[in-house]
Amino acid sequence: MERPLTQFIHPGCPPFDLREYEMTGGYSALKKALAGMTPLEVQKLVQDSGLKGRGGAGFNTGMKWSFVPMGDAAPHPKYLIANADEMEPGTFKDRLLLEGNPHQLIEGMILSAYAIQAGVSYIFLRWAYKKAAQLLRKSIHEAYTAGLLGKNILGSGFSLEMHLHTGVGRYMCGEETALLNALEGKRATPRAKPPFPQVSGLYGKPTIVNNVETLCNIPHIVNNGAAWFKGLSNSEDSGTKLYGVSGKVNTPGCWELPMGVTVRELIEEHAGGMQNGYQLKGVLPGGASTDFLTAEHLDVKMDFGGVQAAGSRLGTGTMVVMDDATCPVGFVHNLQHFFAQESCGWCTPCREGLPWVEKMLMSLEEGSGTAEDVELLQMHTQLLGPGNTFCALAPGAMEPLQSALKYFREDFDRHIQLHRCPYENGHH
Amino acid sequence: MIMQEINKKQTTRSGDTAKYTEGVFGADYLSDQERSEIDHEVSMVPHKSAAVIEALKIVQHHRGWISDESVTAIAAYLQMGAAEVDSVATFYNLIFRKPVGRHVILVCDSISCYVMKYGDIYKALQEKLKIKFGETTGDQCFTLLPNACLGCCDHAPAIMIDNDLYKDVTVGMLDRILQKYT
Incomplete structure (x- = not known):
């Protein structure tokens, strides 16, 4: 190869x-x-x-x-x-x-x-x-x-x-x-x-x-x-690609591989699988501004078309693995904190919307969130989505949020029911 | 305070530079060394104001941070408004508009380090140094700051102290790391 x-x-x-x-x-x-x-x-x-x-x-x-x-x-x-x-x-x-x-x-x-x-x-x-x-x-x-x-x-x-x-x-x-x-x-x-x-x-x-x-x-x-x-590639997108995996896997790293390897191959062969005691709950396939994929998507090909067909983006090709001991609400809160902080403030939806999203996620994570907050979060994924902002920062920020609400909705609901984060490694 | 006085002196936001070049913090506030380094950067760009980020980096390199005096001096030197210079200085998170310690500790708080529990590292640093994010130790040795992804996700959690990157950081490593800095 x-x-x-x-x-x-x-x-x-x-x-x-x-x-x-x-x-x-x-x-x-x-x-x-x-x-x-x-x-x-x-x-x-x-x-x-x-x-x-x-x-x-x-x-x-x-x-x-x-x-x-x-x-x-x-x-x-x-x-x-x-x-x-x-x-x-x-x-x-x-x-x-x-x-x-x-x-x-x-x-x-x-x-x-x-x-x-x-x-x-x-x-x-x-x-x-x-x-x-x-x-x-x-x-x-x-x-x-x-x-x-x-x-x-x-x-x-x-x-x-x-x-x-x-x-x-x-x-x-x-x-x-x-x-x-x-x-x-x-x-x-x-x-x-x-x-x-x-x-x-x-x-x-x-x-x-x-x-x-x-x-x-x-x-x-x-x-x-x-x-x-x-x-060089085993997909319709040409060339090799630098792929990376980080999170609780055995051998995190970055490898040059033919374009189009599967999520499974990356995590199981190259990253050595999940660390003992942890299961894969979700992955961001190409950085913080890409939609989650889940364990159902392990056979998705990591090329532009393949990841898109699965509802996400190849992005940078460096994936972050979320394990089952990490709270999805806390995970997404961390991402939205980043995007809110890094918003340049140029256009209103991004400047005003992202800090609000961050605060709602924070209140959910701290146990004071309500069902209405989840609805508002859902609404923001539209309001800050493509076409409403000057650049791709806010739409990118909404990708992991919208897919977390889709795949991990139960986790959001449990925070509301229990009035606290149910995960040990939750809010800090 | 100083900025307010300077702003009062200015009749226009930019363009009319004479008002503050004659002030207390004109271009002569900069050292010869700083001015010569800024001149080099100015020579590389089509107009003076394009060198403002480089000028801020140069002055910060020599003085550790960017004071109000430095902002107005750079503005005078590059024939810009002080507010224009400050709008750039405050935009970039690694231009320090407050004094920092002799060493700046950047703790990566982005997603891979979150998953790998950077929170434990931060908690331990808080206890050891008795400061929180945004604060400086009493002896002016360390300033502790959060930082976005350091691009070291396969070796999370990661921290940077000045120019040094530390990977796969554990709480147990911290004493040995901190000892290197005085």
């Missing part, structure tokens, strides 16, 4: 420096593209490969690129941004790529920038990833020294600057238009779309924002072709 993204990543060992990366085929895709492919050919190849964005939205990457104005009349500079603001609770996959093989990301970024003819690129890295920051700084410097970044890269006439930007917190920065505002030194509030960033993004110029894992796939697609990339 091929693992292109992680084949050279050995946790605990330092990542490859430039020389080691090149010795194992690194930057050969860049040389190939600069010497023999036009930017539009790179776009077409990536589009044909079926690569879908790995940040959660799952949009065809090559298609996203195709909306960028090209040619001499296009506004410039254009920007290419790596979204490395990994902050979706339960998600720890980009960290592996950032710390494990920084040159792979840099090569992917140079290729992607070439494809859209961007002149400036940024890595927007979250504050907490200190080790990644240090490694990226070193690797960017190595790439500049070797003529892989800067003016006239490898004599091709293509030039690209690359900067590392480290954030100062806030989940909102991961939303692509809020990220642009943060890079411009503003509050990270989302922007209205249209215009889409592909046309008017950073400083009003055409901009592409791609997730780290998405970008890391590009060198391998350029080297090996679209058919190879499709063949």
Whole structure:
């Protein structure tokens, strides 16, 4: 089984420096593209490969690129941004790529920038990833020294600057238009779309924002072709995927596997099954803003279509397991506390609605909740749902809430009947 | 208090910078080192105000936190309104608008750490340090803060102290960890 993204990543060992990366085929895709492919050919190849964005939205990457104005009349500079603001609770996959093989990301970024003819690129890295920051700084410097970044890269006439930007917190920065505002030194509030960033993004110029894992796939697609990339997967979505499992399983971790492995395979084979004495009650398949799946869904394929058909989203592909000793109301309260805190306050439903949702869940968890609260929670899943807010934060927050009300309604009712949390590991 | 006085001095929210650059906390409040680091960031962006987050990070790096004086000084230096700078400073949770201890302990309180009982870690830290979230120890050694997901969910519960990440934290490990910081 091929693992292109992680084949050279050995946790605990330092990542490859430039020389080691090149010795194992690194930057050969860049040389190939600069010497023999036009930017539009790179776009077409990536589009044909079926690569879908790995940040959660799952949009065809090559298609996203195709909306960028090209040619001499296009506004410039254009920007290419790596979204490395990994902050979706339960998600720890980009960290592996950032710390494990920084040159792979840099090569992917140079290729992607070439494809859209961007002149400036940024890595927007979250504050907490200190080790990644240090490694990226070193690797960017190595790439500049070797003529892989800067003016006239490898004599091709293509030039690209690359900067590392480290954030100062806030989940909102991961939303692509809020990220642009943060890079411009503003509050990270989302922007209205249209215009889409592909046309008017950073400083009003055409901009592409791609997730780290998405970008890391590009060198391998350029080297090996679209058919190879499709063949890596055992589902209709191409490629491999970084999957993760956390919670009370025996061996939590992150693994690169063919796209489309089942929930069961992930939990039982890779994560070693549930810890002794615990049973699986639910899973968030792709981070905090995805609907619960339950033990009924163990044979669901973890690809975009499979998880969607089961009523949730693949999201980031890193799942959080909820065991039977963890209170679902407390679990969802924790999630809503996060979303209420991280709401940027830009639009009313999110700013006002999420704290209310959090308070109702808190009162349920503390034993003072009523049946009316549960009805109000249900109503909020509509009011804060898609179409009523500026960005996807509040609708994302409602996903685990609406599915908890669907699958774990008995637990909500027991809190009301008993006037307390029935779980030992409940409210704290 | 200081912000109120500064705001009184300002006749317009932004644009008319002269009113407070002449005030007590003008750009000369910043050290030469701070100004030179901010200049470098300004040189990388199309207009000065785009460097404001970097400027806040720089001043916080040197002073530990962002005081009202620092806000107005940065505003003067970047030709922005003090309220504009403060709106950015207060938006980002890792820009500290109150003094913090010499070391900041961030306890991950997000979902995987919730499942793996970060509450036990927080309770033990509360007892050992005699402070709650948002507070600083009397000797100014530690500030204790909750933090959203540290991206270390496979090794939950996780905490960060300054630049150091601690994984699979147990209550029994805490004394040894805290000892490293003085």
